[in-house]
Amino acid sequence: MPTPTPCHACPLRRLDLFVTIPDGEVDAIQDFKAGEMHVEAGTQILMEGTRNPQIYTVLRGMGLRYKTIEDGRRQVINFVFPGDFIGLQSTMMGEMKHSIEASTAMTLCVFERGEFWSFFRDHPERAFDITWLAAVQEHFLGEALTSVGQRNALERMAWAIAKIVLRAQALGLTAGNRCPLPYKQQDIADALGLSLVHTNKTLAKLRDRQLASWSNGAIQVHDMEGLVKLAKMDLHGPEPRPLI
């Protein structure tokens, strides 16, 4: 059992991706933090329709947010990266409206839902940050909806890969132009609203065009500018955001 990381030594907080806050405020988050949890790849962390007693921030590892329709179809809503705050929905709306699953082993900072309100009330700057995080998530979902609604398969794939790689870069997860991508093609298919077969063929097309290739759990981007241009998106990576 490894010792929990103290918040002031948090490796994420050092990154430019996250806005810095005064030491005293880091202490407040540290007090709010109840512990750490380690889960194996494949674990269901939160389930749609349940009311969970804890909220988490991802410290390490990657996962998936998804919703299911009764007949089994599944929509992957977002990819979960370090720094993501998960379980907020259940805190605000009574129950989770989507599920979260670990795609790799993950380490999660655990917060008790029962202490959420006093933390929120007593630390208005952090409350503001939590609202900010909700706005960031809303923004992402708007972009994803636009992709799935308006772009064709090749554009969608280029968009998704560019988004993922830019996020991973901002988190320092990439080595050279190699970016870890611990998902299955079915996951990407479910994220983009494509069939598995067509997802595979679309990936082959990106490879043929020398834009990006994916194998052995890692993406190699050969031409980020080309990807971004193909997807008709702006190049700039993720904007700084708060970390709880």
Place this chain on the structure above:
Amino acid sequence: MPTPTPCHACPLRRLDLFVTIPDGEVDAIQDFKAGEMHVEAGTQILMEGTRNPQIYTVLRGMGLRYKTIEDGRRQVINFVFPGDFIGLQSTMMGEMKHSIEASTAMTLCVFERGEFWSFFRDHPERAFDITWLAAVQEHFLGEALTSVGQRNALERMAWAIAKIVLRAQALGLTAGNRCPLPYKQQDIADALGLSLVHTNKTLAKLRDRQLASWSNGAIQVHDMEGLVKLAKMDLHGPEPRPLI
């Protein structure tokens, strides 16, 4: 120029759809409110990429949230109804990430962005409610993404109509089974990721199946249960939510 509605007499606040708050808290919202604004149908209220000095709550009228891609494609992200809080994104993230347009004449309660922080800090219950609203919006976008990504044209249309009508009912906007729908077919097409032509044909199919018919700016739902079943969604209408 009509007199602004005092918040304690707000017709929306009386509805079951909105959670009730103590009178003192209504006063706080009243103090935060800077005035009212009336806009004509067709007005651009907020523009993607801009930084606007005001935040609004919709008092009357309906509109559209949408994003555009450079080449002109447009994704309608949500329909704007009375009680919706708009402009929060620009407050949290510096600029709007989507545009908002009035589809009918609208009345908006105006709040000054410059006073947002002190309101948020001094009224933690309202701050919580604002986060809640962001979570509601996030939830909706997750559902919309699932629809566009996983459902076929007929299911999507059934889903959209059911969603809109259930919302309108909760707001007391419907008369019998008639529900006002002040949008163009192109708007619905852009919301569902369908072409205009196919949207029209899909509406015709719903009419043939005696589920719902749309003409003269109003929807008649003949079989809500059938719509809900076709869309594979749950019947329950919108859950209570806060009103700022």
Place this chain on the structure above:
DNA sequence: CGAGTATTTGATGCAGTTCAACGCTCGTGG
């Protein structure tokens, strides 16, 4: 090595797009 899971490839079919044309309504101006 064998069973189960994931990726790849080819062939066929259809849901939805695109193109084209027509009708309806309403506002505008001669």
Place this chain on the structure above:
DNA sequence: CCACGAGCGTTGAACTGCATCAAATACTCG
């Protein structure tokens, strides 16, 4: 008062991007 045009809705016909079906090839782990 009617002619005209613009905007929106409707419908038919042809085309295509993606889904579906089917099967072979890799990869993983007991």
